[in-house]
Amino acid sequence: xxxxxxxxxxxxxxxxxxxxxxxxxALIDEAIALADEHxxxxxxxxxxxxxxxSASMLGDTDxxxxxxxxxxxxxxxxxxxxxxxxxxxxxxxxxKHVVSSLMGSPxxxxxxxxxxxxxxxxxxxxxxxxxxxVLQARFQAAVGQGRLDEAGTWLGELKRTPRDNYSxxxxxxxxxEAEYHxxxxxxxxxxxxxxxxxEQGMTCGDEPENTIAQALLPALRxGRLDEAxxxxxxxxRMARTNADHLTMIAQHLRFCAVTGNEARGLEIxxxxxxxxxxxxxxxQAHFDALSAASVLLGAAQRxxxxxxxxxxxxxxxxxxxxxxxxxxxTVTDLKDAARQAAxxxxxxxxxxxxxxxYESRLAADDELAGTSYDLPIGATRVSTDAAPAALPxxxxxxxxxxxxxxxxxxxxxxxxxxxxVESLGDAPGGEPLTAAQIAExxxxxxxxxxxxxxxxxxxxxxxVAGNEGLDAALALTETALTDPDLEKxxxxxxxxxxxxxxxxxxxxxxxxDAGLAxxxxxxxxxxxxxxxxxxxxxAILGAHLAQDASKADLAIExxxxxxxxxxxxxLPQELSARLELGSLLQALGRAEEGVEEAxxxxxxxxxxxxxxxxxxETLRRIGQGCVAMQEYQDALEAYRDAVALASQDEDWLLAxxxxxxxxxxxxxxxxxxxxxxxxxxxxxxxxxxxxxxxWLVRAMHMHxxxxxxxxxxxxxxxxxxxxxxxxxQAAADDHPAAAFEHADLLDSLARAIAGExxxxxxxxxxxxxxxxxxxxxxxxxxxxxxxxxGVLFNHDRPAESLPLMEQAIEILxxxxxxxxxxxxxxxxxxxxxGRHHEAxxxxxxxxxxx
Numbered sequence: 001x002x003x004x005x006x007x008x009x010x011x012x013x014x015x016x017x018x019x020x021x022x023x024x025x026a027l028i029d030e031a032i033a034l035a036d037e038h039x040x041x042x043x044x045x046x047x048x049x050x051x052x053x054s055a056s057m058l059g060d061t062d063x064x065x066x067x068x069x070x071x072x073x074x075x076x077x078x079x080x081x082x083x084x085x086x087x088x089x090x091x092x093x094x095x096k097h098v099v100s101s102l103m104g105s106p107x108x109x110x111x112x113x114x115x116x117x118x119x120x121x122x123x124x125x126x127x128x129x130x131x132x133x134v135l136q137a138r139f140q141a142a143v144g145q146g147r148l149d150e151a152g153t154w155l156g157e158l159k160r161t162p163r164d165n166y167s168x169x170x171x172x173x174x175x176x177e178a179e180y181h182x183x184x185x186x187x188x189x190x191x192x193x194x195x196x197x198x199e200q201g202m203t204c205g206d207e208p209e210n211t212i213a214q215a216l217l218p219a220l221r222x223g224r225l226d227e228a229x230x231x232x233x234x235x236x237r238m239a240r241t242n243a244d245h246l247t248m249i250a251q252h253l254r255f256c257a258v259t260g261n262e263a264r265g266l267e268i269x270x271x272x273x274x275x276x277x278x279x280x281x282x283x284q285a286h287f288d289a290l291s292a293a294s295v296l297l298g299a300a301q302r303x304x305x306x307x308x309x310x311x312x313x314x315x316x317x318x319x320x321x322x323x324x325x326x327x328x329x330t331v332t333d334l335k336d337a338a339r340q341a342a343x344x345x346x347x348x349x350x351x352x353x354x355x356x357x358y359e360s361r362l363a364a365d366d367e368l369a370g371t372s373y374d375l376p377i378g379a380t381r382v383s384t385d386a387a388p389a390a391l392p393x394x395x396x397x398x399x400x401x402x403x404x405x406x407x408x409x410x411x412x413x414x415x416x417x418x419x420x421v422e423s424l425g426d427a428p429g430g431e432p433l434t435a436a437q438i439a440e441x442x443x444x445x446x447x448x449x450x451x452x453x454x455x456x457x458x459x460x461x462x463x464v465a466g467n468e469g470l471d472a473a474l475a476l477t478e479t480a481l482t483d484p485d486l487e488k489x490x491x492x493x494x495x496x497x498x499x500x501x502x503x504x505x506x507x508x509x510x511x512x513d514a515g516l517a518x519x520x521x522x523x524x525x526x527x528x529x530x531x532x533x534x535x536x537x538x539a540i541l542g543a544h545l546a547q548d549a550s551k552a553d554l555a556i557e558x559x560x561x562x563x564x565x566x567x568x569x570x571l572p573q574e575l576s577a578r579l580e581l582g583s584l585l586q587a588l589g590r591a592e593e594g595v596e597e598a599x600x601x602x603x604x605x606x607x608x609x610x611x612x613x614x615x616x617e618t619l620r621r622i623g624q625g626c627v628a629m630q631e632y633q634d635a636l637e638a639y640r641d642a643v644a645l646a647s648q649d650e651d652w653l654l655a656x657x658x659x660x661x662x663x664x665x666x667x668x669x670x671x672x673x674x675x676x677x678x679x680x681x682x683x684x685x686x687x688x689x690x691x692x693x694x695w696l697v698r699a700m701h702m703h704x705x706x707x708x709x710x711x712x713x714x715x716x717x718x719x720x721x722x723x724x725x726x727x728x729q730a731a732a733d734d735h736p737a738a739a740f741e742h743a744d745l746l747d748s749l750a751r752a753i754a755g756e757x758x759x760x761x762x763x764x765x766x767x768x769x770x771x772x773x774x775x776x777x778x779x780x781x782x783x784x785x786x787x788x789x790g791v792l793f794n795h796d797r798p799a800e801s802l803p804l805m806e807q808a809i810e811i812l813x814x815x816x817x818x819x820x821x822x823x824x825x826x827x828x829x830x831x832x833x834g835r836h837h838e839a840x841x842x843x844x845x846x847x848x849x850x
Contacts, residue, residue: 008034008043015050020057028054045074045082049089056097057205059244061104061281068098084127092127092166095120099137103144104284106348113141130164136173143180144284146357151180171202175211187218194218206245209238213248216255220373228255229375233592236268243278246285250292257292257299258368259375263564265296266310266331267600273312276321283345286321287358290342291365297335298369306332313337376560377593399441401529407493410531412569418445457494461501470509477502496525500538503545512549516542523561532569536562540577552588556581575601579621586625595625613654616645620658627665635665643680652687656695659684660702667706675710678703694737697727701745708752716752720745743771747784754791762788766804773811782812786822789829798832805829809842820849 011031018024028051035044048067055064071091074082084091099116102108121134135158142151155177167173174193181190194215197208212235219228232255239248249272256265273293276286300308313322313329322329322337329337339362346358392398402417418441457480465473477498486495499522506515519542526535539562546555559581566574582597602618604610619642626635639662646655659681666674678699685699700723707716724745730738746768754761765788772781789804805826812819823846830839 004034004038005040005043008040008047012046012050020054025054025058025060041074042081045071046086046089049086049091052089052094052097056094056101057244058242059246059279059282059285061101061279065098065101065281068094092123092129095123096133096137096140096168099141100144101281103141105281106283106345106352107281110145110352110354117141124166129166130162132158132161132164132167135161136168136176139180140176143176143183145353146355146360147353148180148184152184155180169204171197171204171207171211174202175204175207175214178211179214182214182218187221191215191218191222191224206248209235209245210248213239213251216251217258220255220258220375225373225375228259229377230592232256232377233596237592237596240268240271243275244282246272246275246278246282247288249275250285250288253289253292253296254365254368256377257296258371259373259377261375261377262296262300262303262305264377266300266305266308269293269296270310270312273310274315274317277315277317284349287342287345287349290321290338290345291362294335294339294342295365295368297331297338300331301335302369306330310334376556377596404493404496404529405531408496408526408529408531408534410529410534412533413531458497458501461505465505465508470505474502474505474509477505492525492529493531496522496529496531496534496538499525500541503538503541507541507545507548510548512545516545516549516551516554519545523558527561527565532565533571536565536569536571536573536577539565540573540580543580547584552584555584559584575604579618582621582625586621586628589628591625591628595622595629598622598625612645612649613651616642616649616651616654616658619645620654620661623658623661623665627661632665632669636662639665643677647684650687652684653695656681656684656688656699660699663706664702667709672710675703675706675712678706693726693730694735694741697723697730697738697741697745700726701741701748704745704752705748708748713752713755717749720749720752724749739771739775740777743768743775743777743784744780746771747780747787750784750787750791754787758791758795761791765791778811779815779818782808782815782818782822785811786825790825793825793829793832798829802826802829802833816849820846823849 008031011027011034015024015027015031018027028047031047032044032051035041035047048071051067052064052071055061055067071082075084075091095116099113099120102113102116117134117137120137121131124131124134135154139151139154139158142148142154168176174197178190178193178197181187181193194211196202197211202208212231216228216232216235219225219231232252235248236252239245239252249268252268253265256262256268272289276289279285297310300306308331309328310331311328313325313334321341322334323341325333325337343362346362349358350356392401398417405411405413405417461473461476461480464476481495481498481502483491485491486498499518503515503519503522506512506518519538523535523538523542526532526538539558543555543558543562546552546558559577562577563574563581565571566577578597578601582594582601584594585591585597586594598618598621602615602622605615605618619638623635623638623642626632626638639658642658643655643662646652646658659677663674663677663681666677668674682696682699682703685696688695700719704716704720704723707713707719724742727738727742727745731742746764750761750765750768753764765784769781769784769788772778772784785804785808789801789808792798792801792804805822808822809819809826812822823842827839827843827846830836830842
């Protein structure tokens with residue numbers, strides 16, 4: 001028996017240090033099973049006290065209610081053997097969770113809810129504790145039943161009641177009050193409370209993600225669109241990993257529906273639809289999610305995606321909720337089923353509550369169909385312009401379309417249309433094919449089966465570009481575009497090809513705006529003809545041209561088109577385009593959106609078994625975005641995984657880049673293990689030395705810096721001296737990046753040896769400054785001179801320091817942000833030399849700059 005009890009105690013210790021989740025729940029279940037099997041009721045009681053918060057957080061209402069009833073029964077029968085408090089667990093505290101759980105299912109009557117609240121109050125009075133928690137439960141129950149006037153009364157009494165040890169936490173009190181204000185139409189009051197939670201960094205078990213979700217639509221209504229976008233991105237990321245957060249996901253679906261992000265909403269719905277079967281007793285969350293899904297699906301249908309398949313809805317576990325269905329679920333079908341299921345649940349709640357609260361909530365969701373905010377997020381937006389023109393009814397029209405598609409090398413689409421051509425010719429009662437039509441079909445088939453389209457004009461344009469230059473190639477392209485045949489039936493595909501060629505040539509000639517116009521013209525043709533691969537590739541070209549033209553908004557839209565068309569055609573380039581869009585968004589300061597795109601790519605890569613190196617690159621970009629969002633733990637995890645995957649795949653360039661980013665992040669955080677990571681980056685970079693020696697130089701540079709920051713100056717100097725020699729060799733070989741890197745290495749070396757070898761440090765720093773100035777890098781050159789001057793000053797040699805300070809002041813004259821530092825430092829030197837008037841002059845000048 002002792003061994004069983006020891007095992008249970010060990011389990012308790014493990015449970016208490018394990019985060020909420022499947023692993024923690026497995027430990028609790030084992031402890032309960034052992035206690036029950038061996039008749040150890042006291043240990044079983046203690047284990048169930050641990051189960052109560054776990055089941056509440058993970059959305060297992062059945063287990064929560066069963067464990068609570070078991071514990072209450074044992075406590076009532078023998079309070080000495082089964083006390084209310086065991087360790088840090090208090091049975092009184094969990095009464096409030098039971099009330100909300102009973103509210104969540106129409107299987108429990110209002111009498112059941114009222115009885116639970118009364119039992120809570122009696123127990124609290126018996127134990128002599130305050131009633132703030134009881135009033136909070138009454139307020140919460142009234143809001144959940146839609147008895148808003150009654151809820152207001154309870155809220156007033158709650159505010160007049162002093163807080164105590166059993167009050168809800170400050171965060172939850174504010175969050176629940178905010179939801180009440182939204183329900184009674186006082187958005188401003190609700191948002192003020194949400195702002196307090198977010199601005200003060202207040203947290204709890206489900207907060208602030210719940211507060212964020214509930215504030216999304218009110219923030220939109222208040223015109224706080226940019227804040228709403230950021231809240232959606234942050235809140236969804238926080239909510240998406242816990243199936244008990246279904247009501248939060250519902251709010252994010254509504255947000256996507258009214259902001260023009262229907263495609264993003266469909267992606268979210270696909271991920272979380274099976275959460276409807278997670279907690280069978282949380283019908284309140286099911287109602288909310290089904291009604292929100294109907295809103296989102298309706299928006300997608302209006303945007304032209306009614307026939308799109310929602311694969312997740314075919315899960316057999318969803319049949320009891322959505323009903324039987326033949327074949328794949330479309331957006332339209334699922335919208336109707338979700339609305340019907342939500343209405344059925346709402347009717348059960350309204351019958352229980354004795355009012356029409358849930359019916360009114362459905363009606364409010366229906367009214368969202370007339371609500372719209374232009375707030376694009378992420379890669380794709382469902383749009384009617386995604387649909388190509390209808391297939392021509394006549395045979396000649398279809399033959400023309402096949403020819404156009406082949407001119408654009410859209411072979412798959414051309415094959416489908418050619419099949420439709422033959423079926424039209426074989427139709428009963430149709431006109432017999434003419435000899436010319438038969439010959440044309442044969443010719444198109446031959447083109448289709450050939451290795452690929454070969455256009456003599458395009459070939460000659462590229463030949464001219466290589467031999468005579470871009471101007472001559474552009475002139476030839478313009479001439480080709482004036483061909484009158486391009487304005488006739490079979491010229492659209494060739495026009496698109498010529499326009500895209502023109503865009504490429506203009507981009508190579510740095511005429512980015514004109515190139516973008518040509519790419520857009522080619523893209524428009526591709527979209528009209530349904531040439532999805534052509535459209536996607538051309539949109540990517542347009543995105544790059546827009547970025548080169550510094551037109552970020554236009555680039556984002558073209559990336560979206562590229563991704564949408566690639567997704568519709570099931571092309572692998574969808575994922576790479578998503579990554580590029582994510583990088584652009586991150587560069588624009590929209591890191592949350594960029595990380596969302598990268599995470600979606602990673603999810604797809606994992607699902608399809610993508611190569612390790614591809615996943616590693618995605619993880620590296622996620623790491624970059626997390627750093628930009630100051631979410632350093634997530635960044636560390638992403639970079640670590642990237643290094644491991646890239647190394648495993650022997651992608652040494654990627655492994656080096658990820659390791660350097662990881663090492664730098666760890667070093668900046670003061671983590672001594674960052675030095676070892678930097679050393680690993682050096683070893684990865686050695687594999688790259690033959691192709692590009694600068695990767696090894698950079699890795700050694702960063703390794704040396706990390707050693708210096710850790711006060712291991714001797715080792716740092718050793719590494720940096722070798723890196724200096726390698727950089728000098730690369731510079732001798734005319735590597736374009738070597739000159740700056742060599743100067744920067746000298747600067748780092750000078751800093752590393754300044755303490756033990758001041759004279760050498762001064763000499764090396766002066767050499768670094770000269771090299772920086774030679775390549776017109778004035779700021780690092782001035783800083784290197786300042787370093788040399790500072791070493792001399794710190795070794796009580798101010799007279800030698802002063803000329804270097806004065807030289808730095810002269811070099812940095814056009815850089816006021818750095819100049820002020822040098823002027824103040826020079827003031828200290830003048831002061832040391834007794835030249836007080838000059839010290840005051842430079843300090844006054846520094847003050848003017850600040």
